Amino acid sequence: MKNAGIAAVLSFFITGLGQIYNGQIFKGLFFIVIYAVSWLLMYVLIGFITTPIIWIWGMVDAYRAANRINRYRGNDNNYV
16 A cells, blocks of 8 residues: 555655655656756746646646555555
């Protein structure tokens, strides 16, 4: 069972870490990479829009994914 709150808090501190906690390694690494690119885009100002969106998206996705994992594991224990 995954704790959705912990997943969201981990993504609060480091975007993508909540996904890694949930076992979604590649998705977590993807979030880390796009967040880093977004930080670099702050030099051309678009990063000021994209960075908070990606940060919030990472937290929400980690929370929802943990709940989804728990729901599937609770029903039939066949979640992959």
